[in-house]
Amino acid sequence: MQVKRIAGALGAEIKGVDLGQILTPEISIVIRDLLNEHEVLFFRQQAIEPAQQRDLAAIFGPLQTHPAYGTVAGIPEVMILESTVDKPSKIEVWHSDMTFRQHPPSVTVLRGMVIPNVGGDTLFASMTSAYDALSEGMKVYLEGLVAVHDFAQGFRESLAEPGGRERLGAALEENPPVRHPVVQVHPETGKKVLFVNALFTTHIEGLPPLESSALLDFLCQHAALPEHTCRFQWTPDSVVLWDNRSTQHKPVNDFLPAPRCLHRVVSEGDQPY
Numbered sequence: 001m002q003v004k005r006i007a008g009a010l011g012a013e014i015k016g017v018d019l020g021q022i023l024t025p026e027i028s029i030v031i032r033d034l035l036n037e038h039e040v041l042f043f044r045q046q047a048i049e050p051a052q053q054r055d056l057a058a059i060f061g062p063l064q065t066h067p068a069y070g071t072v073a074g075i076p077e078v079m080i081l082e083s084t085v086d087k088p089s090k091i092e093v094w095h096s097d098m099t100f101r102q103h104p105p106s107v108t109v110l111r112g113m114v115i116p117n118v119g120g121d122t123l124f125a126s127m128t129s130a131y132d133a134l135s136e137g138m139k140v141y142l143e144g145l146v147a148v149h150d151f152a153q154g155f156r157e158s159l160a161e162p163g164g165r166e167r168l169g170a171a172l173e174e175n176p177p178v179r180h181p182v183v184q185v186h187p188e189t190g191k192k193v194l195f196v197n198a199l200f201t202t203h204i205e206g207l208p209p210l211e212s213s214a215l216l217d218f219l220c221q222h223a224a225l226p227e228h229t230c231r232f233q234w235t236p237d238s239v240v241l242w243d244n245r246s247t248q249h250k251p252v253n254d255f256l257p258a259p260r261c262l263h264r265v266v267s268e269g270d271q272p273y
């Protein structure tokens with residue numbers, strides 16, 4: 001197995017592993033350790049089936065489904081993320097996946113199905129690196145603060161579409177706003193990470209509205225500084241694994257009119273603390 005780091009803050013390209021093989025406990029431990037070290041792992045030329053992608057994600061814990069995305073027939077854990085001229089992706093901003101859940105995903109596994117010739121890269125940012133780079137005074141200020149994350153904010157464009165309320169009504173009811181600490185301790189590495197994002201975090205509890213929005217703006221801009229990030233250029237059959245607790249990502253929507261399709265599986269994490 002060859003491991004090539006691709007940026008200072010996070011990200012490594014892994015060669016010499018066939019993710020379609022039976023994942024033995026030994027290989028699972030190696031992948032988990034690599035993920036804890038590099039936070040996002042890139043594998044190329046992995047023509048795995050949806051069931052194999054599901055099984056890969058399952059080494060990190062029980063799998064979660066999503067209320068708003070279509071899924072592969074017979075395998076509801078594999079979500080289809082499609083972007084076309086008629087239905088362009090509405091996700092533009094930096095985020096961690098599904099932080100509107102009480103137990104947000106620990107790990108996301110994304111596989112490239114239809115990849116444009118040019119564009120459609122994904123940016124990743126290390127929330128470990130972002131936290132470490134804050135001033136000591138800011139770290140003290142953030143300690144103990146709690147932020148609110150809300151499905152309704154992340155999917156407000158879909159909800160505003162004709163029929164959106166009807167389509168997503170059940171999802172709205174099942175996903176009321178949740179509270180997560182602004183600074184979390186990663187359950188496996190013990191490192192502190194920043195845990196707010198521009199997609200789902202609505203406000204920080206107990207702060208005046210202007211202070212809350214200014215602080216969130218600052219933290220989100222700070223987290224996306226290039227020094228905390230890496231960039232992945234997709235090729236067909238690429239598979240990317242990221243730690244959803246310690247990273248954020250942003251799709252670069254510069255590929256239309258070419259279509260793009262990705263398959264995603266997420267494993268459930270613990271209650272953040």
Ligand SMILES: [Fe+2]
Nearest residue numbers: 095096097249
């Ligand atoms: Fe995402």
